[in-house]
Amino acid sequence: MNLALLFDEDFVAPDRAILTGRRLSHLHTVLKVAAGDHIPVGRSNGLMGTGEVVRLTSTEAELRVTLDQQPPPSVPLTLVLAMPRPKMFRRVLQTCASLGIKDLWLINSYKVEKSFWQTPWLSEDNLRENLTLGLEQARDTVMPTVHIRKLFKPFVEDELPGILAGKRALVAHPGTPTPCPVHLDEPAVLCVGPEGGFTHYEVGKLEEAGCEGVHLGPRILRVETAVPVLISRLFDACG
Numbered sequence: 001m002n003l004a005l006l007f008d009e010d011f012v013a014p015d016r017a018i019l020t021g022r023r024l025s026h027l028h029t030v031l032k033v034a035a036g037d038h039i040p041v042g043r044s045n046g047l048m049g050t051g052e053v054v055r056l057t058s059t060e061a062e063l064r065v066t067l068d069q070q071p072p073p074s075v076p077l078t079l080v081l082a083m084p085r086p087k088m089f090r091r092v093l094q095t096c097a098s099l100g101i102k103d104l105w106l107i108n109s110y111k112v113e114k115s116f117w118q119t120p121w122l123s124e125d126n127l128r129e130n131l132t133l134g135l136e137q138a139r140d141t142v143m144p145t146v147h148i149r150k151l152f153k154p155f156v157e158d159e160l161p162g163i164l165a166g167k168r169a170l171v172a173h174p175g176t177p178t179p180c181p182v183h184l185d186e187p188a189v190l191c192v193g194p195e196g197g198f199t200h201y202e203v204g205k206l207e208e209a210g211c212e213g214v215h216l217g218p219r220i221l222r223v224e225t226a227v228p229v230l231i232s233r234l235f236d237a238c239g
C-alpha cells in the first residue's frame, strides 16, 4: 500500500478520515506508523496528498488529510480481455489498475470456461477491492471502469465497432505476421485472448470489427504476463 485510497464513507469531516480493516492493519504491521507520522493518501477519483495520523488505536486510525496533487496520467488504452480463470483474474485486475488502465471490458470467448463467470471476484465489492489494491500499489486514485459482456458475438458485432472508433485497434494473437507496435501516440484498444487463445473464428470477427492482429514473438505468454508486456510495449506505462 504505497498510498491509502480513501472513499467518501471514510471521511468524517472534509479534512478527516478514519481508516479501519485492511488499511489499518497495514499501518500497524507494515508501515508501523505512530501518531504524528504522515502517510501518502488519495481520494477515490480525486486528488492525492498526505494524511497525518492524529489518532491511532487497534481499531481505527484518524487522519488529517491534505489533498493537493493530481494522480498520474492514465494509459489511453481500452483493454478487452477474455475472462481469465479466477485466480489469475484477481492478479490481472490489480495489474491493470496499477498500470493505469481505466477502461476494461471482460468478454466471453469459446475457450473461457462457463464456471469462470461464477467467480465471486466479479462482485462489485470484490472488483472495487482488487482495483483499489492495484491503485494503492501504483499511487493512483482514478478507479477503472469494468464492463462485463458474457456473449462474444453481440459484443463484437454491436458494441466493439463503436469502442474502436477513432482508436488504433489491435488483437494480440500468437502467429500473426505483424509484430506488436511500440510507443503509440494515439489512443488504442487491445484485445487479449483466454488461456487457450482466441479461436480462428473469433480472431476473424475481431478483425472484421477493425482490429489488427499483432504478435509478441515466438514465446507464448500467460495472460497475466502478456497484459503488462503488451501495455508497456504500446505505451510508456512506467515512463
Ligand code: SAM
Pocket (backbone or CB within 6 Å): 171, 172, 173, 174, 175, 191, 192, 193, 194, 195, 196, 197, 198, 214, 215, 216, 217, 218, 219, 220, 221, 222, 223, 226
Ligand atoms: N495457445 C494459445 C494461442 O496460441 O493463442 C495461447 C494463448 S495465451 C496463453 C493467452 C493470450 O495472451 C493470447 O490469446 C494473446 O492474446 C496473448 N499472448 C500471449 N503470448 C502472445 C504472443 N507471443 N503474441 C501475441 N499474443 C500473445
